Amino acid sequence: MEVLAWLIPVSLGLGGLGLLAFVWTVRSDQYDDPDGDAHRILSDEWDDAPRP
Amino acid sequence: MKVQNFRTHSGDPSSGLSHSACPACDAAPLAGALAASRAGTAAAGSAGQGARLTLSLPRIHCSSCISGVERVLSSYPGVTSARVNLSLKRANVNAAPGVRGDELVRALIAAGFEAQELDAAQLGQTEGERTGRDLAMRVAVSGFAMMNVMLLSVAVWSGAADATRDLFHWLSAAIALPAVAFSAQPFFRNAWTGLKARRLNMDVPITLAIVLALGTSLWETALSGAHAWFDAALSLTFFLLVGRWLDHRTRAAAHSAAAELSALEVARAIRLDPEGDEVEVPVSELRPGMLIRVHPGSRMPVDGEIVDGRSELDRSLLTGESDQVFAGPGGMVSAGEVNLTGVLTVRATAVGEDSSLRRLAGLVAVAESGRSRYNSLADRAARAYAPGVHALAGLALAGWWIATGDPRLALNIAAAVLIITCPCALGLAVPAVTTAASGRLFRKGLLVKHQTALERLAEIDTVVFDKTGTLTRGTPRPVELMNHDRRNLEVALALAEGTAHPLARALVRGIRDGGLTAARVSELREVPGYGTTGIWEGVEVRLGRGSWVGAPDARTTATWLRIGDERPVAFVFEDAEREGAAEVVAAFRARGIAVELLSGDAVEPVRTLADRLGIADWRANVLPAAKAARIEALQQEGRRVLMVGDGLNDTAALAMAHVSISPASALDAARAASDIVLLGSNLEPVAEAVTLAGTATRRIRENFAIAAAYNVVAIPVAMLGFATPLLAALAMSLSSISVSLNALRLGRDRARGAI
Numbered sequence: 001m002e003v004l005a006w007l008i009p010v011s012l013g014l015g016g017l018g019l020l021a022f023v024w025t026v027r028s029d030q031y032d033d034p035d036g037d038a039h040r041i042l043s044d045e046w047d048d049a050p051r052p
Numbered sequence: 053m054k055v056q057n058f059r060t061h062s063g064d065p066s067s068g069l070s071h072s073a074c075p076a077c078d079a080a081p082l083a084g085a086l087a088a089s090r091a092g093t094a095a096a097g098s099a100g101q102g103a104r105l106t107l108s109l110p111r112i113h114c115s116s117c118i119s120g121v122e123r124v125l126s127s128y129p130g131v132t133s134a135r136v137n138l139s140l141k142r143a144n145v146n147a148a149p150g151v152r153g154d155e156l157v158r159a160l161i162a163a164g165f166e167a168q169e170l171d172a173a174q175l176g177q178t179e180g181e182r183t184g185r186d187l188a189m190r191v192a193v194s195g196f197a198m199m200n201v202m203l204l205s206v207a208v209w210s211g212a213a214d215a216t217r218d219l220f221h222w223l224s225a226a227i228a229l230p231a232v233a234f235s236a237q238p239f240f241r242n243a244w245t246g247l248k249a250r251r252l253n254m255d256v257p258i259t260l261a262i263v264l265a266l267g268t269s270l271w272e273t274a275l276s277g278a279h280a281w282f283d284a285a286l287s288l289t290f291f292l293l294v295g296r297w298l299d300h301r302t303r304a305a306a307h308s309a310a311a312e313l314s315a316l317e318v319a320r321a322i323r324l325d326p327e328g329d330e331v332e333v334p335v336s337e338l339r340p341g342m343l344i345r346v347h348p349g350s351r352m353p354v355d356g357e358i359v360d361g362r363s364e365l366d367r368s369l370l371t372g373e374s375d376q377v378f379a380g381p382g383g384m385v386s387a388g389e390v391n392l393t394g395v396l397t398v399r400a401t402a403v404g405e406d407s408s409l410r411r412l413a414g415l416v417a418v419a420e421s422g423r424s425r426y427n428s429l430a431d432r433a434a435r436a437y438a439p440g441v442h443a444l445a446g447l448a449l450a451g452w453w454i455a456t457g458d459p460r461l462a463l464n465i466a467a468a469v470l471i472i473t474c475p476c477a478l479g480l481a482v483p484a485v486t487t488a489a490s491g492r493l494f495r496k497g498l499l500v501k502h503q504t505a506l507e508r509l510a511e512i513d514t515v516v517f518d519k520t521g522t523l524t525r526g527t528p529r530p531v532e533l534m535n536h537d538r539r540n541l542e543v544a545l546a547l548a549e550g551t552a553h554p555l556a557r558a559l560v561r562g563i564r565d566g567g568l569t570a571a572r573v574s575e576l577r578e579v580p581g582y583g584t585t586g587i588w589e590g591v592e593v594r595l596g597r598g599s600w601v602g603a604p605d606a607r608t609t610a611t612w613l614r615i616g617d618e619r620p621v622a623f624v625f626e627d628a629e630r631e632g633a634a635e636v637v638a639a640f641r642a643r644g645i646a647v648e649l650l651s652g653d654a655v656e657p658v659r660t661l662a663d664r665l666g667i668a669d670w671r672a673n674v675l676p677a678a679k680a681a682r683i684e685a686l687q688q689e690g691r692r693v694l695m696v697g698d699g700l701n702d703t704a705a706l707a708m709a710h711v712s713i714s715p716a717s718a719l720d721a722a723r724a725a726s727d728i729v730l731l732g733s734n735l736e737p738v739a740e741a742v743t744l745a746g747t748a749t750r751r752i753r754e755n756f757a758i759a760a761a762y763n764v765v766a767i768p769v770a771m772l773g774f775a776t777p778l779l780a781a782l783a784m785s786l787s788s789i790s791v792s793l794n795a796l797r798l799g800r801d802r803a804r805g806a807i
Binding site: 016018022032043 | 114115116118119136137138139140185188189192193196199200203216219223227
């Protein structure tokens with residue numbers, strides 16, 4: 001049962017990481033335009049270098 | 053013209069404006085033209101009006117459209133950044149103060165993209181956005197916490213005992229308490245407002261169940277008991293938040309689309325300053341006494357008196373009249389009328405809140421107070437449900453305490469009753485259905501603005517239609533054109549081509565469809581307010597108002613032609629009916645719903661239309677207040693009325709009716725007063741909406757029945773003390789899933805082609 005001392009913090013930490021990632025996506029307006037984002041990935045502008 | 057704006061905006065595929073698959077692909081060759089126009093407009097840049105501009109892009113749909121629009125906008129001088137939102141079909145532009153929206157629109161149109169300026173103040177979307185984001189965050193936090201606690205609970209259910217079980221319970225408590233404290237705040241707040249108003253809403257039993265579950269679990273954990281309900285409290289919070297979020301998203305989408313319709317009418321007017329120069333100003337800056345210039349095709353921004361110019365006015369949105377009215381110096385105009393042919397200079401007598409456009413607002417407010425008494429299905433369910441649950445939980449507490457003398461056991465069982473009966477499925481029952489139904493109606497071109505509009509729509513037994521602009525298109529069509537002399541038609545065509553008057557334009561279309569070409573008329577000249585005149589084969593020819601060509605006054609909508617000194621000839625018009633008008637009336641009658649026609653127009657045109665559509669019950673010359681009174685009378689008879697109308701004269705009636713629909717071409721006030729907005733030009737979806745609303749309401753009732761059925765099984769089990777956290781988790785998930793699946797069937801019906 002000593003393994004629990006490791007497993008529980010690790011699983012909570014990973015879950016918390018996912019939650020933080022979600023909070024970040026909401027904060028940075030990533031759900032404002034789902035259709036647009038689906039199309040933007042197909043755009044061939046700025047394919048070779050990132051947008052300045 | 054009042055309708056066209058919206059027709060192109062609604063993206064009606066039948067409007068004939070078919071673009072190639074991707075407008076951006078045609079854009080490249082136009083870049084040169086754009087550069088040329090830029091040089092011209094940059095010089096014209098004038099007074100600043102804020103650095104954030106919003107443009108509507110009704111037809112963009114592909115990735116190259118996005119980059120095309122952004123390229124055009126960001127290369128425009130003064131624009132610092134531009135970002136397209138494809139979901140909302142909008143572009144947000146940050147620019148230097150001198151840049152104006154209409155210049156950007158012109159640049160986009162030159163590059164091949166349809167665009168319109170939006171009034172950012174009208175959009176006012178930040179509030180709704182913040183609530184939506186807030187709810188999404190709470191859903192995420194409670195979902196995360198629920199999954200973790202559920203994992204720990206699975207270990208407990210599968211046999212963890214003693215110290216391990218206690219450890220897991222403490223861990224669950226450590227996760228659950230802060231998560232609930234953050235996520236369940238909307239329920240706590242709503243319950244508190246409800247209690248303060250001495251009302252039991254759905255949130256009171258929810259709050260009580262969550263708080264009691266956490267409290268007893270904490271107590272049990274401290275005494276190292278076997279059962280803790282942390283997972284139940286969290287999954288309750290999570291499922292209910294999902295319901296709230298769905299509900300919010302549906303309404304936010306409808307609100308944003310409705311706000312966009314209003315924002316399309318950027319409220320500006322042309323003021324004449326004392327030196328006689330034209331200055332463009334926002335309508336809100338107009339004051340009585342100012343001189344305002346109104347160009348043909350624009351709407352009167354104020355009430356006022358005409359000081360200069362002659363023209364004709366279209367009053368159909370205000371009064372329902374389909375006939376145009378002559379306007380000359382000394383005549384009075386009301387805000388909302390459309391100027392047709394000549395340039396008018398108007399001295400404002402009443403602006404803004406005092407203008408006749410707003411005067412009906414009082415009437416509307418009175419009418420709306422009647423409607424707010426409507427009790428939604430969810431309200432009624434909560435009212436029956438909340439006291440019952442509290443009574444049962446109280447009974448369980450008292451019964452077990454007396455029977456066993458053990459308060460800990462009694463409290464545990466009472467908490468179990470509250471948790472198992474908690475309206476988890478009830479919380480999802482309505483939003484899941486309205487989300488599915490609103491989405492389906494949106495695809496048919498109907499925007500459901502009000503939360504309970506669908507429920508109310510399902511109850512109607514009477515439909516009242518307005519005529520001009522609702523059952524008809526508000527655009528005239530010449531009748532029996534080919535009975536005229538060929539010579540007359542050719543001369544009329546030549547004269548009609550010289551003006552933008554709607555009757556003349558309809559005449560041009562009608563004669564051209566007959567395959568005729570215009571006669572040779574010289575010295576063609578428009579006399580605003582009267583008609584056009586010219587010289588044909590040496591004699592003077594005139595086309596226009598009866599009084600101007602010396603014709604007798606006729607009761608019908610007509611334009612007259614006189615050649616030389618011959619007797620004037622009348623071209624008679626009727627208002628073309630909207631597509632789907634006959635079908636929608638027939639569909640309602642087939643379903644046994646009474647159909648009525650109330651119009652502010654004259655008797656003759658109303659009778660003609662009513663006969664053609666088969667409406668037996670019609671009234672003409674109805675004043676705005678009389679329309680509302682008629683609706684009220686019908687409702688006092690116990691009828692439930694659906695009002696469909698578009699004009700200012702319908703506004704009070706729209707607000708008074710049980711439920712109301714207005715077309716997108718309607719006046720802003722009428723759209724605001726109605727529950728549902730029809731985006732396309734075809735009326736037929738209205739009948740389908742009533743059918744779909746019936747199905748949706750049936751689904752909501754089924755969902756309540758499903759939730760109740762679970763409770764009928766679960767309550768005795770919980771009351772007898774056999775409920776365990778595992779059982780609660782199973783019941784909760786199963787009922788939520790079955791309710792959601794039942795709601796999703798609304799979408800599936802479509803695939804089968806039956807409603």
